Amino acid sequence: MSKLELNSYIGLESEVVRSELPVEASIVRRFCQAVMDENPMYWTPNEDNRAYGGPVAPPLFPTFMFGRTFGSPDPIQLNAENPGYDGLNFSRVLPDIEPIRGYAMLNGGSEVDFFGYARHGEHVNRQARYSNIVERDTRKGRMVFVTTESDFRNPRNDLLLRVRTTLIWRPQ
Amino acid sequence: MTSAKPRCFDDFAIGDDLPSLTKGPLSTIHLVRWSAAMENWHRIHFDHPYTVEHEGLKGLLINGTFKQQFIAQLLTDWARPDGWVWKMNFQFRAMNIVGERLTLWARVANKRQAPDFGLVDVEMGIVNEHGVESTPGTAIVAFPYRHKQPLPYPFVAPVPAEIA
Numbered sequence: 001m002s003k004l005e006l007n008s009y010i011g012l013e014s015e016v017v018r019s020e021l022p023v024e025a026s027i028v029r030r031f032c033q034a035v036m037d038e039n040p041m042y043w044t045p046n047e048d049n050r051a052y053g054g055p056v057a058p059p060l061f062p063t064f065m066f067g068r069t070f071g072s073p074d075p076i077q078l079n080a081e082n083p084g085y086d087g088l089n090f091s092r093v094l095p096d097i098e099p100i101r102g103y104a105m106l107n108g109g110s111e112v113d114f115f116g117y118a119r120h121g122e123h124v125n126r127q128a129r130y131s132n133i134v135e136r137d138t139r140k141g142r143m144v145f146v147t148t149e150s151d152f153r154n155p156r157n158d159l160l161l162r163v164r165t166t167l168i169w170r171p172q
Numbered sequence: 173m174t175s176a177k178p179r180c181f182d183d184f185a186i187g188d189d190l191p192s193l194t195k196g197p198l199s200t201i202h203l204v205r206w207s208a209a210m211e212n213w214h215r216i217h218f219d220h221p222y223t224v225e226h227e228g229l230k231g232l233l234i235n236g237t238f239k240q241q242f243i244a245q246l247l248t249d250w251a252r253p254d255g256w257v258w259k260m261n262f263q264f265r266a267m268n269i270v271g272e273r274l275t276l277w278a279r280v281a282n283k284r285q286a287p288d289f290g291l292v293d294v295e296m297g298i299v300n301e302h303g304v305e306s307t308p309g310t311a312i313v314a315f316p317y318r319h320k321q322p323l324p325y326p327f328v329a330p331v332p333a334e335i336a
Contacts, residue, residue, distance in 0.1 A: 034202075034209035035241040036195060039249075048253050051325055059244050059257070067211040076213065084226060087213035104227060107236030109263035109309075112244075114256070116326035158326050 005099050006133045006144065013129040014093040019065040022123045023057045031061060049117075056117035062124040062152040062160055066093070093128050100144050100169045108145060108166035116160045118152075124160065125153045131164060144169040179254055181283070181290025181315040190278040190294065193246045197273040197301075198234055206238045232270040239268070239298055239307055246276045246296070247311050255315040256327045258291070262309025272300040278311070286330035289314050289323055 021027070025043060032038050035058070041049040042058055049056055068074070068089065079085035088105065118124050132147040147166045153159055196202070203217045215222045216233050223229050240262065247257045268274060278296035285291070291312050298307040316322050 031209045034205045035238070035245065037241070037245045041252075051322075058241070059248060060241060064210045085215075086227075087215040087219075089212050089214075107264055109236070109261070109307075110240060111259070111261035112240075113259050113329070114327065115329075160326075 003135070006097070006135065009095075009097050009130045010133055011129065011131075012094060014127055016125050016127045017066065017093050019062075019124045019126070020067075020069045021065070023061070023065070023118050023120050025055070025120055028055075028057050028061065028120070031064070032058060052117050053119050055120045057120070059114055059117065059161065060112070062118050062126075063150070063163055065118075065124050066126055093126060094130060094148065097130075097133070097144075097146065097169075100146075102172065103144070103169040104172045106168045106170075108168045110166070111164040113162045114160075115162075116154065116158055118154060118160055122154050125155075125157075127151050127153075141170060179315065180318040180320075181285075181292070182318045184280050184283065184292055184315070186280050186282060188280040190246065190250045190280075190296075192278075193242060193249070193276040195242055195274045195276075197271055198238075198268075200232060200270055203232065203235065203238070203270060206235060210237060212237075229267070230269065234268040234270060234272065234274070236264045239264070239274070242274065242276055242298070243296065243307070243309065243311075246278060247294070247313065250278075251313045251315075254322065255292075255313050256323050256325075258312045258314050258327060258329065260296075260309060260311040262296070262307050264307055266304060266306040268298070268300060268306050274298050274300060274306075281310070284335050286314075286335050288321065288330070289316050291330070291335065 028042055032042050040046050043055055045054050075089055128148055128150040131149040134145050136143055145166055145168055147164055149164045152161050207213055207217055216227055217235050220232055223232055251257050276298050278294050280292055281295040282293035291314055294311040296309050297305050299305050314323055
């Protein structure tokens with residue numbers, strides 16, 4: 001792959017995508033129980049969430065509100081006879097980076113800026129961009145570091161959080 | 173957890189430890205429950221033969237996305253109800269393998285002042301039961317000054333030039 005090919009993706013920005021579903025109590029419950037953080041401010045009105053307008057979702061919850069939409073192709077079934085399918089199913093609002101298609105992926109880390117909570121009943125809008133792509137030689141060979149920046153906003157267009165995540169891609 | 177004693181910027185000193193948070197030992201069941209909650213089925217978190225034989229890893233990995241939830245919990249538990257976790261960043265430097273018990277630690281590294289509220293710089297990380305650090309990071313938590321106005325909500329970031 002050439003540096004030029006990878007660089008052509010830097011700055012590429014998605015449309016604004018609205019979450020198919022709003023913050024729902026049942027999904028918040030499952031999320032909170034999974035991360036073992038059952039703070040009452042996530043499920044019942046109380047002193048701690050009064051300033052935020054009532055029960056809110058955990059701070060990073062909006063990043064998980066963009067699962068596969070109803071009626072879209074099911075990657076698990078499509079790969080049911082593919083023993084090498086990795087199972088990855090993160091929401092793709094940006095196009096795949098063709099030069100690294102088929103590479104294995106690891107999560108390298110994140111930077112998160114928080115400004116507000118998503119309230120129960122609210123949808124969230126997301127817009128993402130490729131903010132940086134670099135190749136590096138590591139002890140385990142050549143790898144590609146892809147940093148994606150995503151903004152998550154409530155229906156009033158308040159910025160709730162900005163997340164910069166670096167995924168590390170390596171040839172299989 | 174609810175309505176703790178109000179705290180302000182002046183209540184913290186450089187070097188103070190934040191209350192630690194321990195998760196686990198984290199089993200495959202924990203990882204599957206998290207995969208279901210976030211609807212992502214990356215096999216390196218629950219399919220041992222695939223993980224070892226196909227991906228060449230030494231065991232099922234504890235998700236980075238799982239660990240970042242723990243970091244957010246550590247910080248928000250400490251900051252509430254009067255503070256606001258403005259920034260956090262972390263790197264996944266080492267893998268954590270299923271079965272490990274993770275302890276999150278953090279301490280006050282610095283204090284800075286913005287015109288309307290104070291900023292507490294935090295250094296933090298995640299160690300397993302063998303003391304191996306996997307997830308070093310930093311955070312910035314805003315707290316109001318004593319007897320001054322509460323923090324704005326939604327949070328309004330201070331102008332960098334006005335932070336001392």
